[in-house]
Amino acid sequence: MDIIVCIKQVPDTSEVKIDPVTKTLIREGVPSIINPEDKNALEEAIRIKEKYGGKVTVITMGPQQAEEALREALAMGADEAYLLSDKAFAGADTCATAKTLATMIKKLEYDLVFCGRQAIDGDTAQVGPQLAEQLGIPQVTYVKEIKIEGDSLIVKRILEDGYEVIKVKMPVLLTATKELNTPRYPSIKGIFEAYREKEVKIVTASELGIDPQEVGLKGSPTRVIATTTPETERAGEIFTGNVKECVQNLVQRLVEKHLI
Amino acid sequence: MSEYKDIWVFVEQREQKLMNVSLEILGEARRLADKKGVKACAVLVGYEVKGLAEELIKYGADVVYVIDHLLLKNYTTDAYTKVICDLANSLKPEVILYGATYVGRDLAPRIAARMRTGLTADCTALDIDENGLLLQIRPAFGGNLIATIICPERRPQMATIRPGVMKKALIDEGRRGEVIEIKPVIEEKDIRTEIISIIKEARQKVNLEEADIIVSGGRGVGGPEGFKLIEELAEVLGGVVGASRAAVEAGWISSDHQVGQTGKTVRPKLYIACGISGAIQHIAGMGGAKTIVAINKNPDAPIFKIADYGIVGDLFKVIPALIEEIKEAKKKAMA
Structure with missing residues (x-):
């Protein structure tokens, strides 16, 4: 079984700070991690390989430093890694990202393609389905359980009020949720192999053979035209001191507003 | 591009019942269509769903396209993508909006890729700019930033909309509109996934989106036992x-129970935040509450900046006192 896992290196959003003047992210000092649900995707791929044999290939599109994320994936148990890195890829929206990933994946053999459900920096959940369409294969999103039956999969897909059980033939693209598994920590041996024995292949736009007009900012149908910080301040009345008095004041206000 | 007109809403129904989010988006589509001077159209997909069309008109649709077929009874990516792309390719809407549900977020990106157009996920606001373009507004980076996104050169302009943020139009029983039945071209072989079963999980439904009063707990609650206190306050x-x-x-x-950018968006009449510092990710989900009360021992907690009323103090002392005081107030009101 040949499995491809698409991962993204993201800033740990719980640590993100915004520059109040420029309204942009302060990336300095913010740790980068493998997007959490991409790790669930990777874990599942490695488990399937361990059970059925085959190969796990991880792919990411990003700057040079995204190599760290691929090394971590190799340490967890992936076999091969590709870093799609080129200035031409910068500023890509989900559509251009899917196009770039699809161009790489079409060069490889695969039975299964995994993505995480969504990345914590963008929260879009769009690249998976857009990639599946570009590859011309079916998709199942929001996957929480997978069983393999011959050349088909039986997967549970989460819905608002339960889940559905879907049968689908491979090749197929799945997006993983955190319900799917608990990702492993790399072993010492795994870390050693990831840095000493395994290779991260860096692929540029020309090596990919892709038209620079179709990737990055130029290949993106959408444009971000403004970013702002949310403004929600209210002139509130804050009570301090004696608990009894505070509570009486508050309840009086709520009664006046007919909220109690 | 001028051949593209009208604003479409993909209407989601499950077991022949309209999803609330579709009516919310229809209300917004109505507003945008009026601003642009075009039609708001509902695209209703399913099996034996024609009966729902009238309701969509009452909620603001000028036209309802009904795509009815046995193979569309349950949602599948392949079937729904095909019939909607076929219709959009022939009628050329300028905008298509979808609910950011487990269905909408599966379907919309697939359609966007097939139609080679842009898509913005999980919008919390929409507008039309001076050039008539759709402004798609959404939180990013865990709600730390609000981004405005456009799709200038491709059509249709598409977005998924977060449930609970748009307002349904008031129902207008007298509203008239057009119902157009579309005969879809769809065969079994077009659908590569097979639904074996749909399982409803009998978990207790937490209806945060429709609650008038919400009492929320955060890190300061300290553990599952602390939530008993939150429950007690919510109950009174x-x-x-x-x-x-x-x-x-x-x-x-x-x-x-989660409220926030990655949880639910709520707009109750009263929101009481207990032991919640007020990370932007949380505020993204509850900033629209009519009255916000914060209880926190840290006077510098950002939650106080957005609160109408705040008590600085230990919630384990404040909440029991508050429960007593509310009971007293209710007794007085009864007397």
């Missing part, structure tokens, strides 16, 4: 229990 107020991401991730309460 006739409210529902919410939680911050920190409390959910700590495993103190289930994720269906």
Whole structure:
């Protein structure tokens, strides 16, 4: 079984700070991690390989430093890694990202393609389905359980009020949720192999053979035209001191507003 | 591009019942269509769903396209993508809006890729700019930033819309519109996934989106026992229990209680935040509450900046006193 896992290196959003003047992210000092649900995707791929044999290939599109994320994936148990890195890829929206990933994946053999459900920096959940369409294969999103039956999969897909059980033939693209598994920590041996024995292949736009007009900012149908910080301040009345008095004041206000 | 006109809403129904989010988006589509001077159209997909068309007209649709077929009874990516792309390719809408549900977020990106157009996920506001372009507004980076996104050169302009943020139009029983039945071209072989079963999970439904009063707990609640106190306060107020991401991730309460950018968006009449510092990710989900009360021992907690009323103090002392005081007030009101 040949499995491809698409991962993204993201800033740990719980640590993100915004520059109040420029309204942009302060990336300095913010740790980068493998997007959490991409790790669930990777874990599942490695488990399937361990059970059925085959190969796990991880792919990411990003700057040079995204190599760290691929090394971590190799340490967890992936076999091969590709870093799609080129200035031409910068500023890509989900559509251009899917196009770039699809161009790489079409060069490889695969039975299964995994993505995480969504990345914590963008929260879009769009690249998976857009990639599946570009590859011309079916998709199942929001996957929480997978069983393999011959050349088909039986997967549970989460819905608002339960889940559905879907049968689908491979090749197929799945997006993983955190319900799917608990990702492993790399072993010492795994870390050693990831840095000493395994290779991260860096692929540029020309090596990919892709038209620079179709990737990055130029290949993106959408444009971000403004970013702002949310403004929600209210002139509130804050009570301090004696608990009894505070509570009486508050309840009086709520009664006046007919909220109690 | 001028051949593209009208604003479409993909209407989601499950078991022949309209999803609330579709009516919310229809209300917004109505507003945008009036601003642009075009039609708001509903695209209703399913099996034996024609009966729902009238309701969509009453909620603001000028035209309802009904795509009815046995193979469309349950949602599948392949079938729904095909019939909607076929219709959009022939009628050329300028905008298509979808609910950001487990269905909408599966379908819309697939359609966007097939039609080679842009898509913005999980919008919390929409507008039309001076050039008639759709402004798609959404939080990014865990709600730390609000981004405005456009799709200038491709059509249709598409976005998924977060449930609970748009307002349904008031129902207008006298409204008239057109119902157009579309005969879809769809065969079994077009559908590569097979639904074996749909399982409803009998978990207690937490209806945060429709609650008038929400009492939420965060990291300051300290553990699952602390949430008993939150529940008690919610109960005397006739409210529902919410939680911050920190409390959910700590495993103190289930994720269906989560309010915030990655949880639910709520706009109750009264929101009481207990032991919640007020990370932007949380505020993204509850900033629209009519009255916000914050209880926190840290006077510098950002939650106080957005609160109408605040008590600086230990919630384990404040909440029991508050419960007593509310009971007293209710007794007085009864007398």
